[in-house]
Amino acid sequence: MAFEFERLEKDSLCAARLGILHTAHGTVKTPCFMPVGTLGTVKALSPDDIRECGAEIILGNTYHLFLRPGHELIGSFGGLHNFMGWNGPILTDSGGFQVFSLAQMCKIEESGALFRSHVDGTLHSLTPELAISIQEALGSDIMMCLDVCAAYPSGEPVIKAALERTTRWSKRCKEARKREELALFGIIQGGMYPHLRSQSAYELLELELNGYAIGGLSVGEPSEMMYELVEHIAPLVPRHYPLYLMGVGTPEDIVECVYRGVDMFDCVMPSRNARNGLLFTQRGKLVIKNARYADDHAPIDQECGCYTCRHFSRAYLRHLFQARELLVYRLLTIHNVFYYQSLMSQIRTAISDGNFLTFRQEFYNKRREI
């Protein structure tokens, strides 16, 4: 089945909207949040856990899976879905950001990115063609074009060169693509310069890809700057394309960017913060390792319906965390991923009911009640 983005409703007072992604492995209601499963696992969760948290699609990483265990191996298992036992949709990051952020040595040339593996130091060259070849071997439902992510802050010439190379690489990705049933998204670059973001969007739109992402944000810039850029970029992308904001973000970021027209998000925040003892609740953050919870009989969040909140006290979870018991990583991750999915569900309901602005206001009011 070919990829399709079905548009449903749009809020009349802002850019927030509802949709459905149709992929080779099922459908995804948007706005959606994709838990990050870098190495073929959302850390600490089984596929059943992920599903029970409400997630419909997860993210995998080209860069990481290429280095370990290798895309040929995963391909021999029939792709990442079979390999990891997840039969829902998967989106894979292209590796551009990881090369930029993780690799010990990275040299970007026109042919591709030359880098040293952070695992064993071996030298690799990631070209646009290889990025597609890897993602097709993984059988990703939504593949991302290899992009060039410049550091923040960077000057205009550097950003312009990065976005123009991203355009050329995206063209090569499209030409290298063999499996048409797998969607291919382009990544809009351009740093913090609105006119360069416009240039990037126009160039990539000419390629008529299946969807578009905003890359190069949440790299250290202030939130307000990110919101302004999203507000600038979203209207540039015709609304029959799904719009994906990469690597974002906090619950506040998500509400603000849905408000500005974003359909898809991914972020390590719910899963990584869970492993570091930071939990999300409707009333704000809760640090389970704090001594104040040592004798607390209440669940993490009274209003949460996740498995963890239905069965365990803060005191027990804190004890497990202090003792570094393995179970705690699963229980806390379940809570945070459930929280994010619950947030997305509430957002969709609000848009469907035509009162997203009211929802947004209540979202902030609840946080002030603490």
Place this chain on the structure above:
RNA sequence: GUGGACGUAGCUCAAUGGUGGAGCGUCGGGUUGUGGCCCCGGAGGCUGUGGGUUCGAGCCCCAUCGUUCACC
């Protein structure tokens, strides 16, 4: 019983006779296209006890208590 070694932060240990520190733990903060990692900060000490020498003692001397090893 005799001889030796050692007593310093909650734990393991540093510190030429000259302002007592570190790691871990603990407490608090951070984490945005993932290394369960990591980073930042705080609290915590009459240096076993009592004397002595010295301008000055965690350090040198004596006694005492405790731990530990070796030998009767």
